Every structure is written in C-alpha cells, then in structure tokens.
Amino acid sequence: MSTTSLQRGLEAWKEEMDAPLAAFFSSCVHCGICAEACLFYTETGDPKYTPIHKLEPLRRFWHQEFTLFGRLLKMVGLSKEITDAELAAWEPLVYDSCTLCGRCSQACPMGNDITYMIRKMREGFAASGHVPPGMVGAAGRAVRIGSPMGVKLSALQAQIGHIEQESGLKIPVDVQGADYMALLSSMEIMNFPEYLEALARIFEQAGVSWTLCSEAFEATNSGVQVGSKDIARELLQRVVDGAEKLGVKCVISPECGHAYYALRWEGPNLIGRTYTFQVLHILELLDQLRGEGRLKVEGQFEELLTFHDPCQIVRKGGVLAEPRNLLALISDNYVEMPDSREFNWCCGGGGGVSSNERAEALRLKVFARKKRQLDATQAETLVTACANCRLMLEEGLEEYGMELPVTGLTEMIAEKLASSSAEGRGERTEER
Amino acid sequence: MTPMDFLQLVRGPLFDIALTIFIFGVLLRLFEIIILDRKRDLSEARGGEFIAGSKTIFRRFKPDREKLQHSPVPTILGYIFHLGFFICLLFFIPHIELIHSALGVSWPGLPNFLVDVVALITMGALVGLFLYRLTNPLLRFLSSFQDYFLLVVVFLTLATGYIAFHHIIEPYPLALGLHLLSVELLLVIFPFTKLMHTFTVFLGRYYNGAMAGRRGVQS
Numbered sequence: 001m002s003t004t005s006l007q008r009g010l011e012a013w014k015e016e017m018d019a020p021l022a023a024f025f026s027s028c029v030h031c032g033i034c035a036e037a038c039l040f041y042t043e044t045g046d047p048k049y050t051p052i053h054k055l056e057p058l059r060r061f062w063h064q065e066f067t068l069f070g071r072l073l074k075m076v077g078l079s080k081e082i083t084d085a086e087l088a089a090w091e092p093l094v095y096d097s098c099t100l101c102g103r104c105s106q107a108c109p110m111g112n113d114i115t116y117m118i119r120k121m122r123e124g125f126a127a128s129g130h131v132p133p134g135m136v137g138a139a140g141r142a143v144r145i146g147s148p149m150g151v152k153l154s155a156l157q158a159q160i161g162h163i164e165q166e167s168g169l170k171i172p173v174d175v176q177g178a179d180y181m182a183l184l185s186s187m188e189i190m191n192f193p194e195y196l197e198a199l200a201r202i203f204e205q206a207g208v209s210w211t212l213c214s215e216a217f218e219a220t221n222s223g224v225q226v227g228s229k230d231i232a233r234e235l236l237q238r239v240v241d242g243a244e245k246l247g248v249k250c251v252i253s254p255e256c257g258h259a260y261y262a263l264r265w266e267g268p269n270l271i272g273r274t275y276t277f278q279v280l281h282i283l284e285l286l287d288q289l290r291g292e293g294r295l296k297v298e299g300q301f302e303e304l305l306t307f308h309d310p311c312q313i314v315r316k317g318g319v320l321a322e323p324r325n326l327l328a329l330i331s332d333n334y335v336e337m338p339d340s341r342e343f344n345w346c347c348g349g350g351g352g353v354s355s356n357e358r359a360e361a362l363r364l365k366v367f368a369r370k371k372r373q374l375d376a377t378q379a380e381t382l383v384t385a386c387a388n389c390r391l392m393l394e395e396g397l398e399e400y401g402m403e404l405p406v407t408g409l410t411e412m413i414a415e416k417l418a419s420s421s422a423e424g425r426g427e428r429t430e431e432r
Numbered sequence: 433m434t435p436m437d438f439l440q441l442v443r444g445p446l447f448d449i450a451l452t453i454f455i456f457g458v459l460l461r462l463f464e465i466i467i468l469d470r471k472r473d474l475s476e477a478r479g480g481e482f483i484a485g486s487k488t489i490f491r492r493f494k495p496d497r498e499k500l501q502h503s504p505v506p507t508i509l510g511y512i513f514h515l516g517f518f519i520c521l522l523f524f525i526p527h528i529e530l531i532h533s534a535l536g537v538s539w540p541g542l543p544n545f546l547v548d549v550v551a552l553i554t555m556g557a558l559v560g561l562f563l564y565r566l567t568n569p570l571l572r573f574l575s576s577f578q579d580y581f582l583l584v585v586v587f588l589t590l591a592t593g594y595i596a597f598h599h600i601i602e603p604y605p606l607a608l609g610l611h612l613l614s615v616e617l618l619l620v621i622f623p624f625t626k627l628m629h630t631f632t633v634f635l636g637r638y639y640n641g642a643m644a645g646r647r648g649v650q651s
C-alpha cells in the first residue's frame with residue numbers, strides 16, 4: 001500500500017458518499033442506544049466504543065463537503081480539518097473494535113445502518129494507509145498467494161488426498177460443466193477439513209453434480225474487510241473467472257460469513273455486472289436438498305444443541321430459516337440463545353478482527369458477552385456455520401475455561417446421513 | 433417598544449423570516465441528501481426493497497425489548513417527550529385555531545387542563561433527559577454543545593407557552609411574544625442542527641430497511 005495518502009483517503013470517502021450515509025449522519029441524536037448494542041462497549045464500558053462515535057471523522061468530512069452550512073463554516077475557518085494523525089489515532093476504533101456485525105444497525109431508533117457506514121469509512125482508511133498491520137498482511141497474502149492464510153493449491157491437494165484416501169470418496173476438481181462449484185475458506189482447508197469431507201458425503205448421497213476449481217478455491221475476501229474495493233474486486237474476479245470458465249450454474253459459499261457476504265451481496269457491485277451464475281450459501285443449498293427430499297438423515301443428536309448465528313450469514317446475509325430447518329432435521333433437543341437471529345452477539349472476530357493480532361486481547365475480553373449468552377443456554381454442543389466464528393468461539397471458550405465442543409452444521413448433517421457407506425463414521429464421531 | 437409592539441414584531445415579520453428559513457432550510461437539507469442518491473445494487477435480490485423499507489419506518493417507532501432493557505432512561509423519557517411535544521403542538525386549541533386561520537384546516541383539540549398536564553410532564557421529561565445527558569458517562573461523552581442547547585430550546589417553547597397561558601408573566605402580549613420568539617428560534621436553528629432528524633429519520637429508516645429487505649432480512 002505504497003501509494004496511500006490522506007488525499008487519496010478523502011477522495012475514497014467522496015466516492016463512497018451517498019444518500020443513505022447523508023441521511024444517517026443527519027439523523028443521529030446521540031442517544032447512545034447503539035453503544036448498548038455493541039459488545040465492545042457493553043464489555044468494556046468505554047464510551048469511545050460507541051458505534052456512531054467510531055464514524056466521527058467521516059461525519060465531519062460529510063458535513064464539511066456535502067452540506068451548505070458545513071461548507072460555509074469551513075470557508076470561514078470554523079471547522080476542524082481532517083488530518084493524517086487523526087485518522088491514525090482513529091484506526092483502532094474503526095478496525096480493532098468493529099466486527100461489522102451489524103447489531104447496531106438493527107438497534108438504532110433512527111434506522112442508521114452504522115455497519116454500512118463503517119464499511120464505507122474503511123475505504124478511506126485503506127486508501128490513506130491506516131489499516132492494522134495484521135490485516136494488511138492478510139490482504140497482501142490473499143492477493144499474492146491466493147489466500148489470507150497463505151494456503152496454496154498444493155496444500156488443498158494434500159488435504160484432498162487425505163480425505164479421498166480415508167473416506168474412499170472422490171473430490172472432483174475442475175469438472176467442466178458441473179452444476180455447483182464449491183468454495184472453501186483457508187481456515188477450512190487448514191483447520192476444519194471435515195467440512196470438505198462432509199460436502200463430498202452429502203453431495204454423493206444427494207446426487208449433486210459438483211466440483212472444486214483449482215484456480216479459484218478460496219472464498220474469503222480480505223479486501224472487503226480492509227475496505228479496499230480494488231483488492232476486493234481482484235479477489236472476487238478470480239472466483240468469477242473460475243466459475244465462468246467451468247461453466248457452473250451455481251457457486252456455493254462455504255461456512256464462512258464474510259466470504260458469503262462478499263460473494264453474494266458485494267460481488268456483483270464490485271465487478272460492475274451481474275453474475276452468470278447463482279450464489280448460494282451451503283446452508284441454503286442443503287435446505288433446498290432437504291425440501292426436495294434429497295437430504296436423507298437417520299438418527300438424531302442426543303445432546304442439547306444451540307446455534308451461533310454468524311452475523312454475515314444470518315443478520316446481514318438473510319440466511320435465517322435454513323439453519324433452523326436443518327437443525328430440526330438432526331435434533332429435537334435444540335435451544336435458541338437469548339438474543340438469537342437478527343440480534344445475536346458476534347463471536348468478536350468478524351470484520352477482519354481475527355487477522356488483526358493487535359486486537360486479540362480486546363477480542364478475548366469482549367468474548368465475555370458471548371460467554372454469558374452461551375451460559376444461559378446450558379447447551380452441550382455449539383453449532384455454527386462459519387469457520388472464522390468457529391475458531392474465534394474455540395479460542396474464546398478456551399480463554400474462559402469453558403468446555404463446550406464447537407462444530408459446523410454441514411459436518412453434523414454429514415454425520416447423520418442415511419447412506420450405505422455408514423461404516424467408520426461412528427468412530428470418527430467418537431474421536432471428536 | 434411597548435409589549436404590544438414587541439408582539440406585533442415577533443408575530444409579523446420575525447415569524448415570516450423564521451418560517452422562511454425553516455422551510456427553505458429543510459428543503460435544502462433534504463435536497464442535499466437525496467441528490468447524493470445511491471448506486472444501483474447489482475446483486476440478485478432475495479426480497480423487495482419498498483415494503484421492507486416502509487415496514488422499518490414503522491417498526492422502529494415501536495419500543496423493543498433491546499432498547500427498554502439496555503437503555504431504559506433515554507427510551508422512556510424519549511417517548512414521553514416526543515409524544516407530549518406533539519400533543520401540545522397539535523392538540524392545544526389555540527394552536528389549532530392558528531393553523532386553521534393560516535391553512536384553513538382544523539381538527540378537534542384536547543381540553544386545556546389536559547394539555548396543561550401533558551406540558552408539565554413533557555417539560556419534566558426534558559429536564560430528565562438533560563440531567564441524564566449531563567450525568568450518564570456514555571451520554572456525556574457523546575454529547576456536544578448542540579445536544580444540550582437543543583433540549584433547552586425545546587424546553588423554552590413549552591415553558592414560555594405554559595407561562596403565557598397561565599399569565600405568569602404580565603402583560604400577556606410580552607409573554608405571548610416570548611413564546612413566539614422561542615418558537616422562531618427553534619425554527620431558525622432547525623435545518624442546521626440534528627432537529628433535522630424529524631424528517632431524515634424517515635429516509636434513514638427506509639434506506640436501512642430497504643437494504644436489509646433486499647437481502648431477506650427485516651430490520
């Protein structure tokens with residue numbers, strides 16, 4: 001990010017300015033309700049973490065440049081100019097203490113979509129060179145190597161080899177004209193390869209024509225989190241090119257929240273055109289298969305389950321009913337968390353916070369919010385549908401000394417598949 | 433200047449000036465927002481924008497558990513103040529008569545004693561909001577001069593109205609003139625302050641609801 005400067009940052013903000021942003025800034029009455037909706041405030045009690053306060057430099061910019069009164073004040077020198085030093089000081093508020101979870105946007109009585117505003121704010125921060133080093137590193141690796149964690153195709157091929165050998169399943173790669181192209185997150189490739197195996201099992205049973213793409217297997221998009229449309233576009237274009245080259249009908253977002261949001265909702269706007277394929281989250285596809293009677297399961301999980309709604313998939317992504325439908329298929333011992341669905345509390349690691357080492361202590365501190373929510377459920381297994389949430393939950397649970405297994409919903413479905421190749425699965429279940 | 437001259441001044445030219453600034457100011461501010469427009473969203477919609485956006489406008493008038501539980505003071509006092517203010521503004525019979533003489537429309541008012549009680553409660557809520565803003569660490573941190581100043585200006589419109597109606601300050605033309613003057617102050621600062629939320633709240637809620645509705649979420 002060598003060509004960054006304050007000037008470029010301000011230009012990026014100008015580019016991002018739109019009617020919703022102006023309406024939101026005009027509406028805020030400083031009531032403080034968004035603070036109570038943000039885990040960074042509720043768990044620290046520090047008012048600087050009030051969501052709308054995190055936007056103060058952008059608010060001033062809007063007022064100075066996009067209102068007549070603000071322009072007049074600026075002309076006579078009555079308004080404070082935005083400086084590089086100020087943005088540097090603001091950086092931790094914009095990145096370390098916001099996971100783009102969208103809870104404040106649900107709470108604001110004025111209807112301010114504060115997360116939408118932060119997303120735009122970050123464009124200016126990225127263009128002016130004020131991004132936490134950890135996130136710069138992740139975005140750089142994503143561009144250069146193809147994955148924020150530096151996972152290369154060879155690593156994926158090794159995992160595919162293991163899975164194929166162990167399970168006897170075939171993982172199709174680069175199959176021209178397959179119906180579905182599955183994407184993965186680096187975290188799934190490295191930490192949770194069970195996901196890929198689960199996909200193979202389920203798709204085999206349901207008779208789904210699918211493939212991985214050797215040129216586009218990474219679903220995550222660090223560009224969206226950093227706030228750089230250029231990076232976001234470049235990463236997304238790889239997926240689009242891969243999908244169009246293979247001629248698939250649909251691209252499946254993995255259990256990764258930001259990947260889904262970037263692909264499903266930001267993607268076409270980043271590349272400036274609609275896709276030639278459909279995008280589904282894996283839970284949407286599984287629920288479709290369930291509806292068509294193609295997802296056959298046998299047996300249920302005995303232990304008490306609860307579901308952590310990944311912000312980008314549920315509150316911001318609109319996949320609300322699907323996880324519930326699927327859970328009902330494999331469990332009748334299920335409990336909702338208090339404040340679930342649109343009002344769920346974030347794992348604390350969204351929006352790039354998980355790759356921002358500087359934010360780690362704060363992230364673990366605010367996990368106390370999640371802990372209370374989990375404690376209230378008395379659940380024995382925590383299910384989610386985002387590999388990043390999953391890792392963050394595991395780290396948080398460990399930090400607070402809580403013994404609670406965390407698992408992905410797709411894997412759980414695969415475990416209860418009513419297929420002929422049921423042998424051996426029981427053992428694996430025991431191991432977990 | 434006699435009290436009567438003062439009343440003539442604030443009722444005549446000053447009121448016209450204030451109303452003009454208010455109307456053109458509000459229109460300008462709304463124009464400044466709407467002209468910025470928003471980019472067409474190219475993603476495949478899961479739900480409609482219009483109904484979801486309209487629903488959000490109404491939904492966020494309703495108190496929810498989240499706000500009542502976590503921010504009870506500003507929520508409850510906020511409701512009391514807003515409702516009370518609009519009752520006094522729109523259902524006090526002399527106000528209705530004024531509107532009738534200016535615009536020719538009219539509706540039934542509330543008995544004076546009832547408006548009286550509402551005015552007192554509303555002023556109480558405003559004092560409460562002011563003190564809460566001053567003493568609560570979160571609100572104190574977030575508040576600028578404007579946040580306090582606007583509470584005072586709104587309080588003054590109610591207080592001077594109450595004073596004029598009860599003839600607490602004599603002569604009456606002076607008291608009524610002060611009431612009008614405070615209203616004019618409110619009108620003049622309105623477009624340049626966060627009082628604009630009176631109008632922009634509809635825009636903001638609509639945008640929020642429409643963008644969420646498009647993704648299949650009711651916000």
